[in-house]
Amino acid sequence: MIITKTENNGVISLALAGRLDTVTSSLLANELDSLFEEKIEKLVLDFLKIDYMSSAGLRVIINAQKKVQSLGIKMEITNVHESIKSIFDITGFTKILTII
Amino acid sequence: MIRAEHLSKNFGTLEVLKEINVEIHKGEVISIIGPSGTGKSTFLRCLNLLEIPSGGKIFIDGVDIMNKNVDIPKLRRKMGMVFQSFNLFSHLSVLDNLTFGPVKLLGINKADAKKKALELLKMVGLAEKAYSFTDELSGGQKQRVAIARCLSMDPEIILFDEPTSALDPTMVSEVLAVIRRLAKEGMTMAIVTHEMDFARDVSNRVFYMDEGLIYEEGTPQQIFQNPVKEKTKAFIQRIRSFMYEINSPDFDLYAMNGEIQHFCEKHVLTKKMTNDVILIVEELLTAHKAQTDIFDINLTLSYSEKHDTLLITFESAGPECNILEADGDDNLSAIIISGLTENVEYQRTGDKNKLNMYLRKN
Numbered sequence: 001m002i003i004t005k006t007e008n009n010g011v012i013s014l015a016l017a018g019r020l021d022t023v024t025s026s027l028l029a030n031e032l033d034s035l036f037e038e039k040i041e042k043l044v045l046d047f048l049k050i051d052y053m054s055s056a057g058l059r060v061i062i063n064a065q066k067k068v069q070s071l072g073i074k075m076e077i078t079n080v081h082e083s084i085k086s087i088f089d090i091t092g093f094t095k096i097l098t099i100i
Numbered sequence: 101m102i103r104a105e106h107l108s109k110n111f112g113t114l115e116v117l118k119e120i121n122v123e124i125h126k127g128e129v130i131s132i133i134g135p136s137g138t139g140k141s142t143f144l145r146c147l148n149l150l151e152i153p154s155g156g157k158i159f160i161d162g163v164d165i166m167n168k169n170v171d172i173p174k175l176r177r178k179m180g181m182v183f184q185s186f187n188l189f190s191h192l193s194v195l196d197n198l199t200f201g202p203v204k205l206l207g208i209n210k211a212d213a214k215k216k217a218l219e220l221l222k223m224v225g226l227a228e229k230a231y232s233f234t235d236e237l238s239g240g241q242k243q244r245v246a247i248a249r250c251l252s253m254d255p256e257i258i259l260f261d262e263p264t265s266a267l268d269p270t271m272v273s274e275v276l277a278v279i280r281r282l283a284k285e286g287m288t289m290a291i292v293t294h295e296m297d298f299a300r301d302v303s304n305r306v307f308y309m310d311e312g313l314i315y316e317e318g319t320p321q322q323i324f325q326n327p328v329k330e331k332t333k334a335f336i337q338r339i340r341s342f343m344y345e346i347n348s349p350d351f352d353l354y355a356m357n358g359e360i361q362h363f364c365e366k367h368v369l370t371k372k373m374t375n376d377v378i379l380i381v382e383e384l385l386t387a388h389k390a391q392t393d394i395f396d397i398n399l400t401l402s403y404s405e406k407h408d409t410l411l412i413t414f415e416s417a418g419p420e421c422n423i424l425e426a427d428g429d430d431n432l433s434a435i436i437i438s439g440l441t442e443n444v445e446y447q448r449t450g451d452k453n454k455l456n457m458y459l460r461k462n
Contacts, residue, residue, distance in 0.1 A: 022382060023353055052375060054382045055432035062430075083375060090439030091432060 002049075003031050010041035017049035020057030029060045036067055043068060048079035053087055065097055076100050101126045101257065101288060102147060107156035109142055116142045118312040120156070124257070129283045130290045131299035131320075134309035135335060140292045143309065144259045147290070148179045177205065180255035184262040186242040188234040194221065194245050195230040198252045206253065213252070220248040224278050240271025247278050258282070260291040276302075296339050300324050308332045340404070346397040349389060353382070360401065367403045369410070376440045377401065377410065377459060383433040384414045384455070387423040390433075394418040410459040412441070415452050422446040424455065 001018035012035060020028065035043070045061070061077070068075040077099045080088070088094045107120035116139045124130055132140045145151040147158060149165065149172060158165050165175050188197050198217035202208040208216075221227045224244040226237075234242055243263055250258055260279065264272040276298050282289065283302045293299050299306055299320065306323040308316045308331075316323065316332040327333045342363035344356055357378050364374035381399060388397065396417035403410050416423075424434045424444065438444070441457040448454070 021353070022386060052379070054379055055386055055430075055436055056382075058432055059430065083372060086439075087379075087436065091435050 001027055003028065005031070005035075010039075011044065012038075012040050012042070013044040013046060015046040015048070018051075020050055020053040020060070022054060022056040025054075025056040025060045028057070029063070032060070032064050032067070036071065040073055042074040042076070045075070045077045046079055047077055047081065047084060050084060051081060053084050055091075058087065058091060058093065061097065062093065074098070101128075101161060103159040104147070105157045105159075107143070107146060107158065108154050109139070109146055109151060110154045116312055117146065117153070120314055122307070122314055122317075124288065124290060126256075126288055127286050128288055128304045129302055130305050130307060131303040132290060132292045132307045132309060133294070133296065133299055133323075133335075134307075134315070138309045139312045140309050141261050144181075144261050144290060144292055147259060148176050148181060150181070173205075177253060178256040180250035180253055180258040182243070182246050182250050182258060182260045182263050184265045186234075186239075186246045186266075188242060188246055188249070190234050193231050193233055194226065194237070197234060197245060198249050201249065201253050217248070217252055220251050221245075223251075223281075224248045225274070238271060239267045240274045243267065243271075243275045244278055247275070247282075251282075257288040257290065260289060260293070262292050262294065264293070264295060296324070308335065310335070340402055342399075342401040344399045346385070346399065347395055349393065349395050351395070353385075356381070356399075363401060363403075369403075373410070373459060377412065380412060380437055380440050380457070380459070381414075383436045384412075384423070387433040387437070388414075388416060391421055391423050391426055392416075392418050408461075412455075412457050412459065414455045414457075416454075417452050420448050421453055422455070423453070 001016060001020060001024040004015040006013045006015070014031065016028065018024065065075060075098060077097055080099055085099070088097065088099060102124040104120050104122050107117055108115070109117040120143060132143065134140055142151055146153045153166065160175055160178060163170060163175065165172065189200065192200065195214065195217055198220060199210065199213040202213040202216070203210055218227060218230060221230055224247060226241060226244055226248070229237060229241065234245060237245065263279065264275050267275065272295065276295065279289070279291065280302055303320050305317060306320050307314045308323055308327070310331045316327060316329045323332065324336060327336050342360065344359060360378055360381065361374055364377060394417060398415040400413040401410060402413070424437060424446070437457070440460055442460045444455065444457040446453070446455055
């Protein structure tokens with residue numbers, strides 16, 4: 001998985017590309033851990049180029065959601081493909097996350 | 101019509117056919133299936149003496165064709181053969197390919213031979229190609245010409261040696277359609293094929309060849325649904341199933357995914373179905389890993405074309421445990437699996453846990 005980070009006035013955007021699975025999800029987890037040490041207002045996870053996500057990826061996302069809530073940061077997930085959206089739906093995460 | 105007794109064939113010290121005893125009756129359609137290198141084509145070629153058997157006897161309409169006094173060319177005329185590689189005359193037009201044999205060998209006058217050739221070309225859907233050269237045709241068209249050429253000699257039986265193996269997948273059906281039509285018209289045929297659905301649909305009997313023998317024979321239902329012998333069972337199972345062993349927690353996930361994808365593509369599953377299967381398997385492994393360090397896992401995917409269903413079987417050695425009910429603290433894997441599958445069943449058999457589930461259709 002490739003993660004491309006951009007920053008604009010306190011808004012951090014991570015454009016993710018590839019698979020978010022057992023093998024790769026730790027890359028995103030590590031990126032997020034280091035990011036939460038910075039002072040940010042909003043986090044955007046761009047899923048445009050994510051075509052596969054397993055529970056390993058979901059766990060990273062839900063942990064990030066818990067973290068942003070505790071830090072008072074907004075988190076949005078954008079450009080989610082239908083196949084990934086159905087995984088969010090099945091697991092009930094659609095209600096917890098802000099998916100745009 | 102054809103009877104082989106104790107038929108054997110050696111190539112040097114290699115024993116290809118051991119002891120073939122078989123009878124093919126008029127009007128029967130016989131499919132000959134089995135792994136590569138088990139003598140299927142050699143058996144077929146022995147029947148019309150393209151290969152001379154090392155032992156045994158072959159009778160055609162009661163005549164022993166291995167008797168030195170027999171008029172072999174005359175007997176061969178009773179048997180047409182269609183080859184994998186077409187074997188057409190590339191320097192002749194399609195029409196001339198069909199009239200050459202009847203005129204030269206059967207003594208039919210050119211006008212009658214042409215009339216019949218045109219009828220046969222119409223039958224195989226290639227009347228408009230009569231004056232084309234064979235090199236101008238696609239593989240599927242060439243094979244249909246080869247079948248028409250075979251029919252132009254009025255054979256009593258046609259031997260097909262893997263007639264679709266050299267064809268692009270898009271051209272297989274046009275050739276099989278012609279063979280199906282011949283079967284309906286009552287032509288006696290013996291067909292070496294890897295097209296299992298075709299073999300199941302078109303045949304009266306199926307010969308499963310292995311170890312240089314007709315290892316098992318029966319109706320398509322017997323061979324494909326209820327094979328009795330071990331090797332037949334394994335062969336039939338392998339055609340429709342994908343099996344993968346996982347013996348280490350550090351197994352190569354992507355290599356496995358690649359093989360699952362290949363299996364799904366082979367059975368023309370949609371991209372979504374393929375993705376779902378890969379996800380289900382990953383979740384099964386995640387749930388398994390959350391419960392135990394023992395990695396002795398057999399994964400099987402079985403696709404039924406008839407019912408358009410995909411059965412996923414996840415069998416693992418270790419203490420009794422249904423990993424879907426004892427998932428980790430968030431239960432995510434079990435939730436995803438439950439959302440993508442139906443009819444999930446857990447069984448404990450011996451020292452193994454077995455989960456069966458069907459991919460949910462959307």
